[in-house]
Every structure is written in structure tokens, then in C-alpha cells.
Amino acid sequence: MKTKAVRLYGENDIRLEEFELPEIKDDEILARVISNSICMSTYKAVIQGARHKRVPDDVADNPTITGHEFAGEIVKVGAKWQNQFKAGQKFAIQPALNYKGSPYAPGYSYKYFGGNTEYTIIPPEVMELGYLLDYQGKAFYEASLAEPMSCIIGGYHAVYHTEINNYVHNMGIVEKGKTALMGAAGPMGLGAIDYALHADRCPSLLVVTDIDQDRLNRAAVLFPVKEAASQGVELHFVNTARLDDPTAFLKELTAGTGFDDVFVYAPVKALVEQGDSILGNDGCLNFFAGPTDKKFVAEVNFYNIHYSPTHIMGSTGGNDDDMRESLALSAAGRINPAIMITHVGGIDSAVDTIKNLPEIPGGKKLIYTGIDMELTAIDDFASKAKEDPLFAELTGIIEKNNGLWSAEAERYLLNYKGKK
Structure with a gap:
């Protein structure tokens, strides 16, 4: 299966590429990533490359997928996990693995496991730790933002x-x-x-x-x-x-x-x-x-x-209990992670967004990895509405939600792009 992903090769060297994913093993899970929010920690990893403690020394030869604040749907489950997970199940990831003392984590360290990609292979250590988390909420962005909220x-x-x-x-x-x-x-x-x-x-x-x-x-x-x-x-x-x-x-x-x-x-x-x-x-x-x-x-x-x-x-990061608390509070409507989001874009905008993150004003930049879309500030939707029917409809949805991104906006965007 081919996937399109943003991969890290070294200091200030990230590339949007399409490549082949291997077949999953019996102890792995194949998943489709829907959303990934861009974290300043990703920018720090990009500017440091192999000097970053989570980035492998051989990243130039074995590039890693960037992004660790992601959510999506399970596509295929390896034999070992078929009693616990099923295709179509929505998920979030607790990325702070600390597996057997290793600093490796998705978004920094793995060839096939990260958030800025259409498809990802979830390795066995995630399931062993209990860090592949079931998500019952309405919107994928809430699950993506469960990671920063858990911190x-x-x-x-x-x-x-x-x-x-x-x-x-x-x-x-x-x-x-x-x-x-x-x-x-x-x-x-x-x-x-x-x-x-x-x-x-x-x-x-x-x-x-x-x-x-x-x-x-x-x-x-x-x-x-x-x-x-x-x-x-x-x-x-x-x-x-x-x-x-x-x-x-x-x-x-x-x-x-x-x-x-x-x-x-x-x-x-x-x-x-x-x-x-x-x-x-x-x-x-x-x-x-x-x-x-x-x-x-x-x-x-x-x-x-x-x-x-x-x-x-x-303190830095949160544990799996913090992540579960975040997901539960979001699903119950007690907290609204959309308050963090100021920009929305597609996978084609992820490289420039990461490289220029400190210079882009506002809050969280949300990437929908299965679509192409220029990174756009939510405040700029209205100015694009006259020329683009997508932004015309999204502007109305945003206005109904106190100027915030929402589950309705997410559904409309993904459905609209799915028709193109």
C-alpha cells in the first residue's frame, strides 16, 4: 500500500513523499490517519535532526514520519490483536511511549509510524503499553488535540x-x-x-x-x-x-x-x-x-x-490516564479543544507549516492528512468565501460555532474534498 507522508531526513530537511508501506506483521496494526495537529516539538526535531534525542542517528538513510498528535481509523488488525481491536474503530495515540527506557516515539523515531501521513503502521509496543486508545467522540481533531491537552x-x-x-x-x-x-x-x-x-x-x-x-x-x-x-x-x-x-x-x-x-x-x-x-x-x-x-x-x-x-x-507530556481524561472530557463536551485551533490545511501544506511554525501567528495548526489544502487561518475563511464555495460554507459553519472549528466543519471539509 502506498502512502503520502512528511518524512524527516536531517536538520531542516523534511520532505513530502509517496512511498510503499510494507505488509503489516501479526503484531502490528494498519491505520488511516485523518488528522494531525502540528506541535512545536516537531519543529524542534526538524531543526535539530539527528541531534534530537528522539531522532535516530541514521535518519538520513532511514527517514522517519513526522507528527505525533494524530487520530484516525483502524484499517487492518494483525492476528495478535484481533480480539482487542477491529477495522473501522476510531483511535487516538498516547505518543510518550518510553518503552523499556527508550526515547523513541512516533513522529520522531519510526519509519512507518507517525501522524503526518495518510496511513501508518502501529508497532506492537503501543498496544502492549495500552497506548492505542479507543475514541468515541464526534470529531477527529478532538482526538488529535487530546495529546496536547493531556500534557x-x-x-x-x-x-x-x-x-x-x-x-x-x-x-x-x-x-x-x-x-x-x-x-x-x-x-x-x-x-x-x-x-x-x-x-x-x-x-x-x-x-x-x-x-x-x-x-x-x-x-x-x-x-x-x-x-x-x-x-x-x-x-x-x-x-x-x-x-x-x-x-x-x-x-x-x-x-x-x-x-x-x-x-x-x-x-x-x-x-x-x-x-x-x-x-x-x-x-x-x-x-x-x-x-x-x-x-x-x-x-x-x-x-x-x-x-x-x-x-x-x-513537567512535560502526559501519561495514558491524562490522555484518557482528555478524551473523556472532550467527548462529554466539558472541554473544547477547538479553542486551540487557528489554522487548517492539508498534507501538502505540512512541510512549510512545520518549517515556519514559529513565524506563523495564532494557535494550533490542524492538518487533515488525506486532503490537499493550503494552510488557511480560520479568520481568513470569510475573505475567501466569494471565490471559493468551500470557504463560503465553512464561514457559515464557523460563525455558528463562536468563530471556532467544529465537528460540523470537519465533516463538511472532508466530504467536500472527498468529492473532488
Whole structure:
């Protein structure tokens, strides 16, 4: 079977190619990928090539399929797994395999296993780990975005708090506590706001900071302050660039006590230090942002760590339970991953999208791997509507859904392209 895929050959060398997939073995599964969202981690792998810890040294001779935030339908099941999976079943993948200590993962390390492809071969370790996840939701993009959402959820579960004179770590944010999301009006930050407002454990105070007013304005439209208040959460959006003393202002929102939980969503030295400075007693800072600079450092207050005591930690990725929680919350309509999506395109636009990802404004870029379509900002659909009936119809659908991508939009796009 032939497939079209975006493959990595080395530093800044990715190519859209068509090639033959081998027949699956008895312990493998053949699947059709429907959607893959582009992650900044893919960009990092592309610019580093074989220097990246997940990319094999021989990638130039054995190119790997890019993309790890993907979902689709099972096509063929090897004999070993026929009692557990069936053709036509919708799936999502937990890509953080860590199989027997190996750093290898889909989207970085495998010749035939990744997201930016029409068809993929799922290797046995995925099923052995229980990481081929059944998906019952309406839209494939929700399953694709379950991976970044699981990273967010994992961050919320990874923070911890202690008890005086007891060697105990109580995991998770403080229920009805005070939470700050720093540099959090981007796509991952929006997901973090959504989860904070709609998870089983919510703060009573949620403060979202950024220095981009347009992004803050969009966040405020997606998450109205009044709606949050009706759910028992006092929500604030704060542009710290407009403040003479951001630390004093943020602390004042907590009545001077400081925050229980602080998440830093951008690898900026000043932001880390600001997050540390607003921690309250037993407060925990999660450095969530992944820097590309291996020498990235920031100052923290060790007096507070010793006496308050505050905690500094970091998290990256989520586990299979976080992924299942994400899928369940999406299927139940409690969270809406579409808030992350600002651009939609086809497999033919994936190479340029990955290479130029840091320069493309907005949030998540969603690729439908079985179609060709120029990467297009959802905000630009209306301007294309007069010349293209596809965008004319999609514009109407988007308007009905508060300016967001939706299951209806996905169905229409795939049906329309399927007729061409």
C-alpha cells in the first residue's frame, strides 16, 4: 500500500513523499490517519535532526514520519490483536511511549509510524503499553488535540503540596485555591484555562497573564469572566506589559497571600522569576514551557524555598490516564479543544507549516492528512468565501460555532474534498 507522508531526513530537511508501506506483521496494526495537529516539538526535531534525542542517528538513510498528535481509523488488525481491536474503530495515540527506557516515539523515531501521513503502521509496543486508545467522540481533531491537552492535564496533576512535619506530597492543584497561568494566552494556555474552569478540581481564583493584548482579548471572548464567576471561579486576564510592578499587582489579587499554583507557559527568564515571586506559602511553580536553549537559567528565591516552603518543578507530556481524561472530557463536551485551533490545511501544506511554525501567528495548526489544502487561518475563511464555495460554507459553519472549528466543519471539509 502506498502512502503520502512528511518524512524527516536531517536538520531542516523534511520532505513530502509517496512511498510503499510494507505488509503489516501479526503484531502490528494498519491505520488511516485523518488528522494531525502540528506541535512545536516537531519543529524542534526538524531543526535539530539527528541531534534530537528522539531522532535516530541514521535518519538520513532511514527517514522517519513526522507528527505525533494524530487520530484516525483502524484499517487492518494483525492476528495478535484481533480480539482487542477491529477495522473501522476510531483511535487516538498516547505518543510518550518510553518503552523499556527508550526515547523513541512516533513522529520522531519510526519509519512507518507517525501522524503526518495518510496511513501508518502501529508497532506492537503501543498496544502492549495500552497506548492505542479507543475514541468515541464526534470529531477527529478532538482526538488529535487530546495529546496536547493531556500534557496540560499532566501539568495540573504533577504539581504538589506538602504537610507540616509530614513527608507527604499531595498531588494536584489546591482545590478552590489560587492559580496563576503565566504567558498563557497562546494555544496551550487556552487549553489550560479551559481545563482549570471545567475539570473536577477547580481554583477559586484564576489569573491569566500575557503581554499580547490581542491574544488576551481572544481568551476573554472564549472564556467570559461572568461565565467563570457562575462556576465559582474569579477570573482575571492581565497584560503584565502595561504594569509598572506586575508582581505587586498580581499579589494584590490574592489579598497579599500569594498563589498556591503557578504555571509558566513561556521560556522567558523574567517570567519564571515573576512566577517564583508571586508564590504563597507551600506554593508550587510548574515550569511547563520547553526551552530550546540547554543553558536556560533563571533566579529563584531559595529563602522562600527553605522557609515558606515553595516548590519549583517542571513537567512535560502526559501519561495514558491524562490522555484518557482528555478524551473523556472532550467527548462529554466539558472541554473544547477547538479553542486551540487557528489554522487548517492539508498534507501538502505540512512541510512549510512545520518549517515556519514559529513565524506563523495564532494557535494550533490542524492538518487533515488525506486532503490537499493550503494552510488557511480560520479568520481568513470569510475573505475567501466569494471565490471559493468551500470557504463560503465553512464561514457559515464557523460563525455558528463562536468563530471556532467544529465537528460540523470537519465533516463538511472532508466530504467536500472527498468529492473532488
